[in-house]
Each structure stands twice: as structure tokens, then as C-alpha cells.
Amino acid sequence: MDDIKKLRELNLKETKKKIKDSVKQDTLIIQTINHIQDLTKVINILIKDLREWYSYHKPEFSKNCPDHEIFVNEIIENKDKQIKDGMGADLSKEDLEPIKNLTKQIIELYKFKIKQEDYLEKIMTALCPNMTTITGSIIGAKLIQHAGSLKRLIFLPSSTVQLLGAEEALFRHIKTGAKCPKYGVLHGHPFVSKAKRKDAGRVARILASKISIAARVDYAKGNFVGDQLMKQIEEKIK
């Protein structure tokens, strides 16, 4: 009986250890990129509130300033005061206060998001310096997020890497014969977004193939070859 008890305890200990060890650096990366995406969502919800609320006061100002960050900052800097004779309501100081407070809160959240992105940059550079050189921390993290882990990412063919994040469009293509997507997460990469439309697919393919190599070097803790890979990409794209 005693033996069984002992065995059970050992087993429990072993399992706890396994659970403990299952949290790896890429678990944290996926968690962080999820969180940063949620922050974007949260900021957008509050910005929508602010714009609606604010437009009772100065509808012209909100309309003339489509960029969210500039909009928020100009309210804080009182640049909105320049609009005279608008068709907005004259709100009392008490009614303006919660709007100003919301503006400040949004600015805080912007700063907070930058802080969390810095952390992501740090852990991405530590775990996959080569891939991060090519993709930047956000896109690199999204690739790991879609693959499930760095290990899974390195086992994917680069044609799959090219389409990570475009799963929906891909299945639509297979099912209904709609156009085949040319890139998913990589759409956000400056090389792809700045390429001419007819080149974008080719650029994404070149990028994906080098990202696959970089990720494998990273997983094997190989030397830093990010620079060389970047140079090769730039030459091929030309």
C-alpha cells in the first residue's frame, strides 16, 4: 500500500514538473502577441467612444482629423479650440471633463501598448534573432502564433509560411475556386505592402523562403545570419 502511495506522489511530482516545463519562451511570445492584438482592439473601442462623444462638441474637428493618434493628441494640446463658430453644442466644463479624461486614458493605453511591444521585441530577439531581423517582432510573433510554436513553424514548408494567417481565403479558394491568396501575415511586411501589386506575391514567396531558413537557424541556436539573409532578399526583390 505504501508503495502505491509513493508511486502516486512521484507521478504527481513528475506531472507537475512536465506542466512547469511546458511553458517555453514561445508560449510567452504567443501570449504577448495575443495581448497586443487585444490592446489594439481595446484602444479602437475607446477611440470610437471618444470620437462619437466628442463630435457632439466639435463635429468639424473630428471629421478633419482621420488619424486616431493625431486626433487624440490634438485634443490634449487644445488645438481643437481653433475651431470657432462650429455647429457643435457648447458643453459645460463639467460635461467636457469626462471626455478629456477619456482622451488621457487612451493616451495612457497607447503608451502601455508601446511598452508591451518593447517586451515582445526583447523576447523575440532573444529567441529568434534571425527571423526577427527579417520580419520584425510583430510579424514574427504572428507567424509563431499561427503555427502554434517555433518548433511547428520550422517544420512547415515555406509555401505554408507564405500563407499563414490567410487560412480563410485559402479554404475559400479550395472550396469555391475563388482567387488563391498570395500572403497572410506577411501582408503587413513593408517589402510586401510597398511592392507593386503584381509583384507582391513574388515578394511574399521570397520572404517566406528566407524566413523558413532563419527560423530553422534560430531553433537550432545557430550563428547570426539575419543580415546575410536580408541582403539576399533585397537582391532578389530588385
Next chain:
Amino acid sequence: MDDIKKLRELNLKETKKKIKDSVKQDTLIIQTINHIQDLTKVINILIKDLREWYSYHKPEFSKNCPDHEIFVNEIIENKDKQIKDGMGADLSKEDLEPIKNLTKQIIELYKFKIKQEDYLEKIMTALCPNMTTITGSIIGAKLIQHAGSLKRLIFLPSSTVQLLGAEEALFRHIKTGAKCPKYGVLHGHPFVSKAKRKDAGRVARILASKISIAARVDYAKGNFVGDQLMKQIEEKIK
């Protein structure tokens, strides 16, 4: 030609004035309650992130503490340190920092929400002191939100007031013969939520009828009768 120009200018001026005057106190109330509901949503998104992230570190602690606000505060007060030998991963100081920062950010948002609720309380008490005495500021604001304005609210029969916020269930009842809802927004009122299940509908009906009266007195800028109405409700409920 000059006359037409003048006419046009006058017309524009008149329209601008009308737009300006269309923003009333209840517009601000609806805006504020929308915003407070969005804040709840935002906080829930971030809490979900925090719990997930944190549970890599101390899964036992997150599980033992179902209340969000207590959970957040206990992390800040380092009460989670009491758990030894857990099955969570030992995160480095750098990896814990973004989690702590997120915790602080959530606490900030809780405080901010209270501030915005205080503002709502202030404008609700100013515009509809009688109704707010019965409903409290949040439920009162939700009733105005669902009705569209205070004016529309006072023209609704009290049976409709009773069901405001339960539109979906009501139409399901009409269409499919499912159970008829007994209350909507009023579900959140302490009298209803504390009532026995079989009494809840009756309580909601009594509340709704007095709320209708209170709202009409408020709209007509009548005397303060909130106390009396409250006493009547309490007697009828007994």
C-alpha cells in the same frame, strides 16, 4: 441674386443652430452609459488576457480567486507569493514585468470607470432626480438608452418600460411562443434580483409603474417625489 445668397446664409445659420440645440442632456446620458458599457467590455478583454498569461506562472492562484477585482488587487499586493511549489513556470523578473504592468493598467481602468460612473450619477441626478432615486444612475440611464430619450421614455406604457432591454426575448415569445420575459434592464435592480423567483415579475411590474411616474415628473421638472414613490414601492413589495 443677392437675396438668394442671403437666404442661403440664413438657412445655413438656422440649420447649424438646430444641430447645436439637438444635443440635450439625455444625449450625453446615452453617450455616457454606452461608454461605461464599453469600459466593462474593455476591462473584461484585458482581464481575460491577464488570467491566461498569469496562469502560466501560478495556475493555482488564478483558479482559487474567481472574482476579477480581488484577483487583480491580490497580485499587486503580492499575495500570490504565498503559493509555493506550484506547477506554474518560474518566470524571470523580465517576463513577470509586463504581467505586472498589465495588472496596474487594469486597476487604472477600474478607477477610471468609477470616475465615469460618478459623472453619470451627476448628470442623471440633475436631469431626472426622481427616477434616479428609484433606479440608481446606471439602470436609469439604460432605460433612457433603450427608449432613445427621456421624452420617448415618458410616452411608453409602463408595461413596455418593464420589458425594455428584453426585446430579443419578447420577440422570441411572440414568434415562437417561448416564455414571455418578465423584465429587461430592471433585472439588475436589487429589488428584482433579490426577490424570490416567483415574485420577480411582480416586483418588476411595480417598479416599472413607479418609474414611469417618476420619469414623467422629471420631464415636467416637477417637485421631488422620489422618496414617496420609493416608500410606495417598498410597501407594495412586502
